[in-house]
Amino acid sequence: MLKAIVIDDEEKSLKTLVMILKEYCPGIEVVSEARNALEGIREINIHKPDLVFLDIEMPNGSGFEMLESLPDRNFDVIFVTAYNHYALKAIKCNASDYIIKPVDVQELVECVDKVIKRRETHSKEAPDMEKLLKSIRGKRPARLAVPTIDGTEFISIRDIIRIEAERSYCIIYMTGNRKLLLSRSLSDIEASLDKDMFFRAHKSHLVNLEHIKKHVRFDGGYIIMDDESKVVLSRRKREEFLEVMNIMTGGGKEENG
Structure with a gap:
């Protein structure tokens, strides 16, 4: 016992x-x-x-x-x-x-x-x-509420590839080449999302860790997402990002280049 x-x-x-x-x-x-x-x-x-x-x-x-x-x-x-x-x-x-x-x-x-x-x-x-x-x-909230002209759209969290701050609103980039505008600050959205699924790569960008395709060390360092978009990775965030990805991939090594 x-x-x-x-x-x-x-x-x-x-x-x-x-x-x-x-x-x-x-x-x-x-x-x-x-x-x-x-x-x-x-x-x-x-x-x-x-x-x-x-x-x-x-x-x-x-x-x-x-x-x-x-x-x-x-x-x-x-x-x-x-x-x-x-x-x-x-x-x-x-x-x-x-x-x-x-x-x-x-x-x-x-x-x-x-x-x-x-x-x-x-x-x-x-x-x-x-x-x-x-x-x-599996225990996280599954959807994010996004107000629209005619009501509210409840989008699947897993479908979000990245979220980019643009002045007083944010652009949500989703699978299927969809985009939604949300009149909230990036920090406000970040607080409502699972911190184990989304990473603040830069002051203007949140990325979904499940949609990261590649990390490129050159040209200052950036992330390539599943939709082939490129997101700048802040220098002060690089070590934390690599540590998080190391845990997610079971200790796998990143690719060169």
């Missing part, structure tokens, strides 16, 4: 998760609970858990900050949070999984079973980050 600690500042969420674990996960023993990062560190040091269920946004430090203070951890981490825009950062922290609240019992059971199986076989293999990323993406 694996020893587990649940760390969440929301009392109702914490108690619900503990109840679900006790009822549906017989291979897990919840040995302690914590309501913030400081309590979490203390309980981890006392109980030496095998698995930690961790919220992200908490008082006295985030879940990420808590993990950074425990660099030599030998326990698995499953993030349980109401926000899906921390997914890439969770992956960089080598999370075993990432669950969006409200917790789905079947999803939780499957996450726990994967951890138990890996630990029972003493596998040192890292979690499948590509599958984890795809799973997280």
Whole structure:
């Protein structure tokens, strides 16, 4: 049986998760609970858990900050949070999984079973980050509302290739050579989109990571999209962009040229 600690500042969420674990996960023993990062560190040091269920946004430090203070951890981490825009950062922290609240019992059971199986076989293999990323993406809002003259058009997020700021409005470039005008700032649109799917390549451009075809290092650096359009990549964004693409492609190397 694996020893587990649940760390969440929301009392109702914490108690619900503990109840679900006790009822549906017989291979897990919840040995302690914590309501913030400081309590979490203390309980981890006392109980030496095998698995930690961790919220992200908490008082006295985030879940990420808590993990950074425990660099030599030998326990698995499953993030349980109401926000899906921390997914890439969770992956960089080598999370075993990432669950969006409200917790789905079947999803939780499957996450726990994967951890138990890996630990029972003493596998040192890292979690499948590509599958984890795809799973997280499946939980995002699927459409963006765009006001039109005669109403509102609900466009599929996946159909957006890039979004370009143009003075007081933005142009949304989509698959099928479609374009839409939206009277909102790029920053406003960016805030409503999944940060694990869209990347701010430049102050005037948001690109859909799933529609990136190639990164060219020459001529100052730019991105070629699926529709063959070219988007300038800001120098200060280059390292972050390459890191994100490295995670998305499972560590693949970029092409020369």
